[in-house]
Amino acid sequence: MNHGQHHYAELSSIFYPHDITGADKDLVGDNSKTTCLFCGQSRPNVTFKKDAHVIPAGLGNRTLFYLNECDTCNTRFSYYENELVNFLTFDRIFISAQKRPGSGAPKYKQKGKQSALEMNSGKLNIAILEQEGIFNVAEKEGQNIITFKINNPPPYRPEDICKCLTHMGWALLEDEDKTLVSYVPNWLLGKIDIYPLYLDTAFVPGNGFANVILEVLKTTHADSINYPYLIRFTYGTKIISFYLPASPDIKCAPLLYSYCPHIPENAAVSPTTWTIPSNERIKPDDITYTWSYRDKDPRTDIKV
Numbered sequence: 001m002n003h004g005q006h007h008y009a010e011l012s013s014i015f016y017p018h019d020i021t022g023a024d025k026d027l028v029g030d031n032s033k034t035t036c037l038f039c040g041q042s043r044p045n046v047t048f049k050k051d052a053h054v055i056p057a058g059l060g061n062r063t064l065f066y067l068n069e070c071d072t073c074n075t076r077f078s079y080y081e082n083e084l085v086n087f088l089t090f091d092r093i094f095i096s097a098q099k100r101p102g103s104g105a106p107k108y109k110q111k112g113k114q115s116a117l118e119m120n121s122g123k124l125n126i127a128i129l130e131q132e133g134i135f136n137v138a139e140k141e142g143q144n145i146i147t148f149k150i151n152n153p154p155p156y157r158p159e160d161i162c163k164c165l166t167h168m169g170w171a172l173l174e175d176e177d178k179t180l181v182s183y184v185p186n187w188l189l190g191k192i193d194i195y196p197l198y199l200d201t202a203f204v205p206g207n208g209f210a211n212v213i214l215e216v217l218k219t220t221h222a223d224s225i226n227y228p229y230l231i232r233f234t235y236g237t238k239i240i241s242f243y244l245p246a247s248p249d250i251k252c253a254p255l256l257y258s259y260c261p262h263i264p265e266n267a268a269v270s271p272t273t274w275t276i277p278s279n280e281r282i283k284p285d286d287i288t289y290t291w292s293y294r295d296k297d298p299r300t301d302i303k304v
């Protein structure tokens, strides 16, 4: 692919395994400060009792937390996290990321239904009850290729995905960077709106990235000055990039930045650019995956 001109440079990044089960906590913030990083409130107006995850717990983070995030802000941000986790539902399954320690292999199953998708010890188990109409499978005879359609996958709100990425990326910004985009906390807290928002998503073929990668890139060129920071989140088979505007009134689209060192040179990757005009929630009709496989177990019937 053509990586184009390098108009951003990496400012800071975090790599971590899909499931961190270690006991060591990595805390972002300053213990001596008693005000919330986002709303600016202090005790006793707000409490600081809950774990404030930098990267959502639902995506495997057990160790990386904000020190100075109050419980009220934490509750608000958890809604944004849910939208990102919904968007990455199937990536989570394909890379076997546990939702909670000891919760076992991740599974996709709609409430009250039998059809299910589960990755267990490197094997993808698919349970299909045809009359439920949740999954459709098409196979090319003799080619070891399967096309798998998931109907009514979880909905997600793209605006909240942008906010969730920004909430994560805030941990990687220095104070001087935060000053340049000082409107961000108010935007995250819903005090101001910014539309349109610009987000790229790229699907990278293969088994998914071995690490979760959070990166903040900073502009190095006048061409991207309206979007001084790019927050990039790599998870499973997806790379999601959010262009953080210099101010809430920037309307022009950012210059696409497609260079990503994590993408193998020969991979055919073309990012999709999203222009997000509102806080609308998207309910996709279906998602289709095409897989090639080495071998397949014989089919067994679901007992109902």
Ligand SMILES: [Zn+2]
Pocket: 036, 037, 038, 039, 040, 041, 046, 069, 070, 071, 072, 073, 074
């Ligand atoms: Zn707060």
